[in-house]
Amino acid sequence: MPEPRRWWNSLRLRLTVGVSVLIAVLGLGMLVYIANVPYWAVTLHSPQPQTQVFIAPGGTSVSPPPANEPAAGIVVPGVSLREQANFWRYGLLGVAVMVAVGALAAYILVGYLLRSLESLRRTVSALSPDALPLRLPTFGREQEVQELTAAYNRFLRKVHHLLDAQRRFAADAAHELRSPLSTLRMQFGVLRHPESLTPAERQQTLSDMEAVLDGMVQTVESLLLLAQEPTPATWQDVRLADLVRTVLADVRPLAQSKGVALEADLAPEVVVRGEPRWLAVVVRNLLENAVRYNSAGGQVHVRLTAQGGQAVLRVSDTGWGIPEEEQPFIFQRFFRGEQARRVEGNGLGLALVEALVRHHGGRVSVQSTVGKGSVFTVTLPLQAAGV
Amino acid sequence: MRILLVEDHAPLARALQLGLRQQGYTVDVAATLEDARYALSISSYDIVVLDLRLPDGHGFALCRWLRARDERLPILILTALDRPEDIIEGLDAGADDYVVKPVELPVLAARIRALLRRAAPNPQPVLEWRGLRLDPASRQAWLNGEPLHLTTRQFALLEYLMRHPGRVISAEELLEHIWGAEADPFTNTIRVHIHLLRRKLGDDPKHPRFIQTLPGAGYRFAPPEEESHA
Numbered sequence: 001m002p003e004p005r006r007w008w009n010s011l012r013l014r015l016t017v018g019v020s021v022l023i024a025v026l027g028l029g030m031l032v033y034i035a036n037v038p039y040w041a042v043t044l045h046s047p048q049p050q051t052q053v054f055i056a057p058g059g060t061s062v063s064p065p066p067a068n069e070p071a072a073g074i075v076v077p078g079v080s081l082r083e084q085a086n087f088w089r090y091g092l093l094g095v096a097v098m099v100a101v102g103a104l105a106a107y108i109l110v111g112y113l114l115r116s117l118e119s120l121r122r123t124v125s126a127l128s129p130d131a132l133p134l135r136l137p138t139f140g141r142e143q144e145v146q147e148l149t150a151a152y153n154r155f156l157r158k159v160h161h162l163l164d165a166q167r168r169f170a171a172d173a174a175h176e177l178r179s180p181l182s183t184l185r186m187q188f189g190v191l192r193h194p195e196s197l198t199p200a201e202r203q204q205t206l207s208d209m210e211a212v213l214d215g216m217v218q219t220v221e222s223l224l225l226l227a228q229e230p231t232p233a234t235w236q237d238v239r240l241a242d243l244v245r246t247v248l249a250d251v252r253p254l255a256q257s258k259g260v261a262l263e264a265d266l267a268p269e270v271v272v273r274g275e276p277r278w279l280a281v282v283v284r285n286l287l288e289n290a291v292r293y294n295s296a297g298g299q300v301h302v303r304l305t306a307q308g309g310q311a312v313l314r315v316s317d318t319g320w321g322i323p324e325e326e327q328p329f330i331f332q333r334f335f336r337g338e339q340a341r342r343v344e345g346n347g348l349g350l351a352l353v354e355a356l357v358r359h360h361g362g363r364v365s366v367q368s369t370v371g372k373g374s375v376f377t378v379t380l381p382l383q384a385a386g387v
Numbered sequence: 388m389r390i391l392l393v394e395d396h397a398p399l400a401r402a403l404q405l406g407l408r409q410q411g412y413t414v415d416v417a418a419t420l421e422d423a424r425y426a427l428s429i430s431s432y433d434i435v436v437l438d439l440r441l442p443d444g445h446g447f448a449l450c451r452w453l454r455a456r457d458e459r460l461p462i463l464i465l466t467a468l469d470r471p472e473d474i475i476e477g478l479d480a481g482a483d484d485y486v487v488k489p490v491e492l493p494v495l496a497a498r499i500r501a502l503l504r505r506a507a508p509n510p511q512p513v514l515e516w517r518g519l520r521l522d523p524a525s526r527q528a529w530l531n532g533e534p535l536h537l538t539t540r541q542f543a544l545l546e547y548l549m550r551h552p553g554r555v556i557s558a559e560e561l562l563e564h565i566w567g568a569e570a571d572p573f574t575n576t577i578r579v580h581i582h583l584l585r586r587k588l589g590d591d592p593k594h595p596r597f598i599q600t601l602p603g604a605g606y607r608f609a610p611p612e613e614e615s616h617a
């Protein structure tokens with residue numbers, strides 16, 4: 001809960017009051033001290049030994065020798081009541097003046113020092129989310145203010161990062177969903193006049209619509225995953241061999257229908273830390289690509305090992321391979337190879353793989369030769385060997 | 388009117404085919420450039436709707452190939468490629484129109500109508516002759532102000548005839564352009580349809596006002612002894 005905005009919470013006022021109190025305390029202390037020092041310490045040599053000279057705040061006060069003083073030559077300790085009252089009156093007045101002057105000076109000085117803070121405040125409160133600057137300008141030379149500005153800038157960077165991800169998601173989603181939506185609308189339009197269709201055509205249109213919808217769901221899920229920030233809080237120890245085996249079972253029907261053989265060689269005790277769902281997406285995309293961009297009679301081999309503190313997952317295929325000039329682009333969103341256009345897809349698979357592996361602190365790389373096949377290698381930091 | 392749709396994305400191709408068919412067109416689909424070339428060499432079409440990114444090459448190749456063969460056949464490019472360079476190259480390769488996907492079916496149909504109109508001898512948006520009025524955009528017809536109720540095929544037949552007034556059109560041509568691949572060459576489909584159409588138009592074959600039969604040759608809309616003001 002933030003403090004309510006009250007005038008006495010102002011830093012400027014508090015510093016001013018603080019300085020005033022300090023001056024008052026010091027001034028009074030000084031008076032008390034002076035009032036209690038032994039008389040000889042403040043006695044000045046004087047041509048007339050009977051004469052005592054007090055130094056009071058604000059000036060020199062010379063008091064005449066009292067009438068009832070004892071004989072000359074001896075300085076008598078103690079002063080008369082009247083003189084004491086005078087001392088305190090003038091002393092206190094002096095302290096009051098000092099406090100007033102000090103307070104004013106402090107008020108002005110603190111205001112001056114807080115100027116850069118004030119302009120920082122004004123700049124920050126004028127920020128609007130649709131025109132966020134990349135960084136704030138520098139305010140004043142004060143180190144504290146600069147540190148505050150730097151902290152704001154770090155925050156701004158994070159906000160930009162997040163906003164970018166969200167904007168990208170919105171743009172990508174709009175871009176990617178427009179085509180299937182327009183196809184869907186056309187299909188709906190066709191079904192609006194069912195009398196002009198044969199039952200087989202109606203059936204075909206319905207299953208086409210289903211396929212288009214499935215594709216849209218897939219696209220949205222991929223984009224959402226890409227837009228997400230990593231949340232290691234939900235991560236767990238994942239036994240990669242089990243995960244790969246589950247995904248293999250999912251991909252097997254596709255491989256069988258394409259006439260591609262799937263083989264696996266999985267070290268059982270390789271454990272990484274991560275989100276099982278995401279890691280499954282990584283493995284599935286690599287396996288699907290290896291099967292899809294492959295010809296009948298081809299092979300796909302998955303190998304899982306642990307090497308030097310890293311889990312290494314290698315998916316190799318004897319498929320079409322990727323031309324050298326395409327290789328730099330395959331991890332970009334929406335990139336699809338010239339050959340791959342024959343097959344359905346939207347070019348998000350490897351972008352997802354790359355982003356998810358990076359979130360998990362790992363790396364993915366590719367080696368490929370056209371006509372021979374491709375090898376995708378994912379390395380992830382090992383959590384522990386043997387559980 | 389018969390359309391060749393060259394599109395490799397099967398669900399979209401099927402939706403377009405059915406949608407355009409509901410608008411009265413006959414649509415053949417080719418999924419590759421090779422299929423398209425084959426279809427074009429064995430049958431005649433009124434318009435080609437062409438996707439650019441095809442599994443066996445670029446649609447521009449088909450454009451150039453077609454232009455080298457036949458200079459009239461309208462080509463409408465329908466593609467997701469929306470860069471200015473693509474549009475310029477497409478139109479320069481011989482396309483008559485360039486439509487960027489995604490497209491709404493009514494818009495596509497209107498563009499197809501416009502191209503067909505321009506390619507036909509009679510380029511009027513609404514066809515009129517002797518009190519017979521035909522509006523291909525709204526798919527309505529009137530005879531002396533009275534609405535005519537025509538089936539899709541009858542409408543297409545009448546439109547084709549009215550687009551080519553004064554020309555003798557063979558039954559084969561009508562069959563090819565209106566029935567397309569669905570045509571059965573061994574039936575008297577055309578005779579039956581012309582007969583029904585005449586009945587609705589109140590046309591007497593002996594003294595035709597609209598459709599004249601030229602035995603052995605075909606049919607002719609707007610017989611020449613009358614003045615045509617198309």
Ligand SMILES: Nc1ncnc2c1ncn2[C@@H]1O[C@H](COP(=O)(O)OP(=O)(O)OP(=O)(O)O)[C@@H](O)[C@H]1O
Pocket residue numbers: 285289290291293317319320321322330331335336337338339340341344345346347348349350351374
């Ligand atoms: N194993 C592979 N063999 C050959 N080419 C591949 C392989 N994996 C990826 N590619 C190439 O990289 C491109 C990008 O792959 P990516 O997985 O990102 O998209 P996609 O498979 O085309 O579509 P999506 O995965 O979104 O359905 C592919 O289009 C293909 O050209």
Ligand SMILES: [Mg+2]
Pocket residue numbers: 285288289345348349350
């Ligand atoms: Mg993929």
